[in-house]
Structure formats: structure tokens, C-alpha cells
Amino acid sequence: MERLAGRIILLSGASRAFVGFLAGLVAVLAQPPFGIFAAGFVAFPMLVWLIDGVSPHPEDGVLRRFLPSVSIGWCFGFGYFLGGLWWLGNALLIEADVFAWAVPLAVIGLPAFLGLFYALAVLLARCLWSDGVGRIAALAIGFGIAEWLRGFLFTGFPWNAIGYAAMPMPLMMQSASVLNLATINTLAVFVFAAPALIGTGKGTRAGLAVAAALFGAHIGYGYYRLALPAPQPPEPELTVRLVQPVIDQAKKIDDRERASVFEQHLSLTTAPPQDDGKRPDIVVWPETSIPFILTDNPDALARIADVLEEGQILIAGAVRVEDAGAGLPPRYYNSIYVIDDRGQIVGAADKIHLVPFGEYLPFEDLLSSWGLSSVAASMPGGFSAATSRPLLTLPGGRTVYPLICYEAIFADEVDGNASLSDALLNVTNDAWFGDTPGPRQHFHQAQLRTVETGTPMIRAANNGISAIVDARGVLVVGLGYNYKGVTDTILPGKMSTTTDATMRGKIFWFVAGVLLLVALFSRAGFNIRKN
Structure with a gap:
């Protein structure tokens, strides 16, 4: 030495x-x-x-x-x-x-x-x-x-x-x-x-x-x-289904493939319960899984209502649009929707921490004049950032703490509301990065948020890694990278942490x-x- x-x-x-x-x-x-x-x-x-x-x-x-x-x-x-x-x-x-x-x-x-x-x-x-x-x-x-x-x-x-x-x-x-x-x-x-x-x-x-x-x-x-004893699920138990459609990113951004992408999500949603188990109470789709502006497509909401059974809830990533007022272009948000069995949007949360150059263009006036644009946002001006992160309240009173894509890597930004929720919710689309270390690194960092907050995580990713992680960071169920399918499990319970933030x-x-x-x-x- x-x-x-x-x-x-x-x-x-x-x-x-x-x-x-x-x-x-x-x-x-x-x-x-x-x-x-x-x-x-x-x-x-x-x-x-x-x-x-x-x-x-x-x-x-x-x-x-x-x-x-x-x-x-x-x-x-x-x-x-x-x-x-x-x-x-x-x-x-x-x-x-x-x-x-x-x-x-x-x-x-x-x-x-x-x-x-x-x-x-x-x-x-x-x-x-x-x-x-x-x-x-x-x-x-x-x-x-x-x-x-x-x-x-x-x-x-x-x-x-x-x-x-x-x-x-x-x-x-x-x-x-x-x-x-x-x-x-x-x-x-x-x-x-x-x-x-x-x-x-x-x-x-x-x-x-x-x-x-x-x-x-x-x-x-x-x-x-x-x-220590594993945290027990609270009563009544909730069965969660993760949908991992494995859709190539080039196909996701192709306007001609939007209907096909949507139907693939719907098909996986209706798959029979695994091992003759209980039908899922909550179905979770990945980030931007709805390939069009949902509020402009009532037929799509009707299709969602058709595939959801009575009492089921869909949580899905989507792009949300908001009117900015007369003479101003609309604002677009990377969002999560909660949709009930009647096809009604009963909750929504927008992304706060956007990816520079990916979802928006810093110094936009200057850089756009040079012909530059953001990578992931196809709408004019890219995405807008939300100003707050509300808990998403599900029918029945359960709450989830929304983290869209790489928001899950910011430990210091996961506030006290996370420990008040029943679960962390991370929807993401890592198909941008292919079968590389990126999706594995992203999952590992998101996994740590469960231990820090003592709160289980529901994670749905387009190509993977989708998983339910308990409050100790232990993988309960998961779908590996590029594995197309669904997985169902009961949402784990919470666990106390030793110190606060x-x-x-x-x-x-x-x-x-x-x-x-x-x-x-x-x-x-x-x-x-x-x-």
C-alpha cells in the first residue's frame, strides 16, 4: 500500500x-x-x-x-x-x-x-x-x-x-x-x-x-x-396495478401512433388479475402516457370509463393545457391526472422541477433566436412549472405525494407532506435513455426517498423500472427494464423515521x-x- x-x-x-x-x-x-x-x-x-x-x-x-x-x-x-x-x-x-x-x-x-x-x-x-x-x-x-x-x-x-x-x-x-x-x-x-x-x-x-x-x-x-416487523398495509387494503407498456420513444412522439399508444395502455389495464388475485383498486400509467390533450378528447375519457370497473381509479401521466389569457399563448404542464370509473378527472398535479433544455429552454428569448429548442417538449415554449405540489386525494380519502420523472432525485425538495401521504407516487418515462445505466440509477435514487420519508412508493415507468417499494426501500414487486406487462400488489404500510428534515x-x-x-x-x- x-x-x-x-x-x-x-x-x-x-x-x-x-x-x-x-x-x-x-x-x-x-x-x-x-x-x-x-x-x-x-x-x-x-x-x-x-x-x-x-x-x-x-x-x-x-x-x-x-x-x-x-x-x-x-x-x-x-x-x-x-x-x-x-x-x-x-x-x-x-x-x-x-x-x-x-x-x-x-x-x-x-x-x-x-x-x-x-x-x-x-x-x-x-x-x-x-x-x-x-x-x-x-x-x-x-x-x-x-x-x-x-x-x-x-x-x-x-x-x-x-x-x-x-x-x-x-x-x-x-x-x-x-x-x-x-x-x-x-x-x-x-x-x-x-x-x-x-x-x-x-x-x-x-x-x-x-x-x-x-x-x-x-x-x-x-x-x-x-x-423490525414489516409495515402492515392499512385497512382497507388497496391493490395497485402498475402498467408498463414499453413503447419506443420515437413512437410515443409520432402523431400517427397516438391512438395505438393509447389503446396499448387500455389493453394492459384490463388484463385479468394476477394469480386469481383481487382486481386492482388503482391502476397507474407512466409519465405522459396519455398521448394527447385529454380535456380536448372527451372520447378518450369515455374509453377510460369503459375499461375501468366500478370503483376503480386510474392515475396517469398526461400533458395539461391552461389558457393564459387574451393574447397570450396557452401554458402546458407535465401533469398527473386522477380519473374515476365515470371518466371524470377528479384530481391533478403538475410538475414543479422541470428539466433544463429537456422540458424548457433557459434564456428562451436568446437561445430560441439561435434556433435552439427543448428536447422533450414538442409544444411552443415548452412546459411551464407549477408553483406548489399538492397531495393527490383519491376517492376513499387516501392520498399520494406526486413526483414526476426526475423530481424523485431531489431529496431536499420532498417536503413534510410526503410523510402525511399514504404513498409516494413517481411516474416517469426513461425510454429517452434506452437500455443504459440511466434508468437503473434513476430507480435507485427514487428508492431512497421511501426510507427518508418512511413512506412506500408507487412507481410506474414506460420502459421500466416500475415497482412498488415499501417504507424500508425493499422492493415488493417490480417490472424489469423493457419487460412489457402489469404487476399487481397490495399497497404496503408506512414506517416511522428517526428524525425529521x-x-x-x-x-x-x-x-x-x-x-x-x-x-x-x-x-x-x-x-x-x-x-
Whole structure:
């Protein structure tokens, strides 16, 4: 270990940049579809040793002193995001004649931009760097702050946050009922980076002992919580059917195929109950599954009424249109409808957090004048964002908390109403991204919301992964990617969480404060030893 560390520390120039990039590629193996969390124990010690090798001259200016560290952080981030997000280019190939030119921007440009957050993480860490366990604490603080910022700056994009690497399975997800994602990000980096102490720093035993204790508590709490009785379904029980139609995205956006797409959903809705079970009370279709403006098509509502049995409810993704007033173009919303057995719309919720460049065009006046348009929105001006997220109340009084598409990745945006609902509802259409890591990563991140809120999730996806997930993050039933069909099950019950969102926020800043003190004391001792 010491010999390997020494070789990495002595790297410089292009060799150091390449190893930083390689370390980022290794780190992404901890994310779906691989889920090899041990990859973090390889990638982050490499990053620590690379930073150790930066030795600026005392007379260098500020820029020259910190630029090598910033470069290492950016190379690590570029490798991590390139390896984890390359599949975004697939969405631009659905209409390749229009958007193929933008593939390099999605595949290379976005990872290059996101790499700046990890450059910031290493910059913050380098300001507190020392030769002992304090540098591990400093790196954890840097990444904790950088990931926290990535969650909301520029509308936010916390995809594949480092903390998810420490939670690849329900056993390792239960800490999310106590800690928020920001804290898990921070502690995960500390634990992953701790092996770098072996043979290369002061406080090796103490640092490794703390890391081992954190990892042991993480696993132990998971065993404890999963050993508790499974949450029981509330009375009366509700049977939910997930419809996964597996419709190619090119077909979904083809005007000539709209009737066929609609009929495929209706056909799956009427499939007999599985294993001679109870007929479903609620049928759930994916995001934008209704391929036209429903309120302009009374015949479509009549067809829905025809296939629903008495008392059944359909929850479906659709585009909703709203009159904006005289002289103004209509507003379009990415929405969820609740439709009863008489074909009446009895509830609706609109998407709040839209995808930049996908559902709307930032700086629209300027960029549209350059001939640019959003990818997923075919209507003029793209989608509009809702201002609030109401609970959807179903006939009978049950409520669900709506999350449309990638809204499910924003842990900090799932408010207190989620824990008041009977279930989280996530409808999505990941067919844009093909059979790539994207849909698996999306499902994994949505899965964590159940543990954080103690609330089961109903998830319907066009091509997958559709699933019912219980309040502990355990998969109850599911349909794999590109598996066409339906699955029925009883909606699981809820489970209490240990802390609320406010307390979790306080814990994050407490943990960051403790690590900052460790880094500062280590830094002070390091300076004394140097002098």
C-alpha cells in the first residue's frame, strides 16, 4: 500500500491528470448498474494521494498554489460524471436530425461542467490539508459542501451523489431514516478515503477506527431496522396495478401512433388479475402516457370509463393545457391526472422541477433566436412549472405525494407532506435513455426517498423500472427494464423515521463542524511540525 501511495504521490503533469480521471471512472462503479461500493475504497485513496503529491513553491501566487489541486479535483469529477452520465446523449438521438449536434454537449460538456463541483471540493480540502487524518476530514468536508451545492445551484442536479454509493441495497439504505443525503455524502467520503492513511499519515489508527465504526454502525443499523416487523398495509387494503407498456420513444412522439399508444395502455389495464388475485383498486400509467390533450378528447375519457370497473381509479401521466389569457399563448404542464370509473378527472398535479433544455429552454428569448429548442417538449415554449405540489386525494380519502420523472432525485425538495401521504407516487418515462445505466440509477435514487420519508412508493415507468417499494426501500414487486406487462400488489404500510428534515439538516452542519475542527487541529499541528 505504501509503495502504491508513493508512486501516485510522485506523479505530475499529464500522468497525474490521467490517474485523477481514472480514479473518477473507478468511483462510478459504485453506482448502478454495478453497485460495487468497494470501488469507493479504491478511488478516494487514489484521490488523497494525488492531492498529497501537490507541493507548490512557497513563493507561488494563490492561483499557482491551488491550480494543481483544482485540476486534480476537476479530472476526478470529469471521469466520474463522464462514466456515470454518458447515456444522456441517447435522448438526443431520438430525433437525431434535430439534436445530434448537441450530443457532445450532453456527453462531454455536462460532465466537464459538473466536474467544477469536485474541483471546488478539492480546493476546499486543500485549504485545510495536512499530513494526517485531518486531510481525510478535510476531503469529506469539501465533498459534503460541493454535493450540497450541486443539489440546488443552477436548478440543481444531484444525480449520482457520492452518498448513493454507500447505499447500494436496502441493508445499507436505513441510515437515510436518520441522516440526510448531505450528511451521508460527507461521511461516505471520510470512510472511502480512510484507507489512504495506511502508511501515509499521522493518526492512522484513530482514523481507521473511526471509519470502521461509522461503517459498522451503518451496516448494524440496517440489520436492526430490517429486523423490525414489516409495515402492515392499512385497512382497507388497496391493490395497485402498475402498467408498463414499453413503447419506443420515437413512437410515443409520432402523431400517427397516438391512438395505438393509447389503446396499448387500455389493453394492459384490463388484463385479468394476477394469480386469481383481487382486481386492482388503482391502476397507474407512466409519465405522459396519455398521448394527447385529454380535456380536448372527451372520447378518450369515455374509453377510460369503459375499461375501468366500478370503483376503480386510474392515475396517469398526461400533458395539461391552461389558457393564459387574451393574447397570450396557452401554458402546458407535465401533469398527473386522477380519473374515476365515470371518466371524470377528479384530481391533478403538475410538475414543479422541470428539466433544463429537456422540458424548457433557459434564456428562451436568446437561445430560441439561435434556433435552439427543448428536447422533450414538442409544444411552443415548452412546459411551464407549477408553483406548489399538492397531495393527490383519491376517492376513499387516501392520498399520494406526486413526483414526476426526475423530481424523485431531489431529496431536499420532498417536503413534510410526503410523510402525511399514504404513498409516494413517481411516474416517469426513461425510454429517452434506452437500455443504459440511466434508468437503473434513476430507480435507485427514487428508492431512497421511501426510507427518508418512511413512506412506500408507487412507481410506474414506460420502459421500466416500475415497482412498488415499501417504507424500508425493499422492493415488493417490480417490472424489469423493457419487460412489457402489469404487476399487481397490495399497497404496503408506512414506517416511522428517526428524525425529521429539520433535525437532519442540523446533524449535517454538526458533522461538518466536527470534521472542520479535526481538520483545523491537524493543520495546526502540521504547521508546527513544518516549522
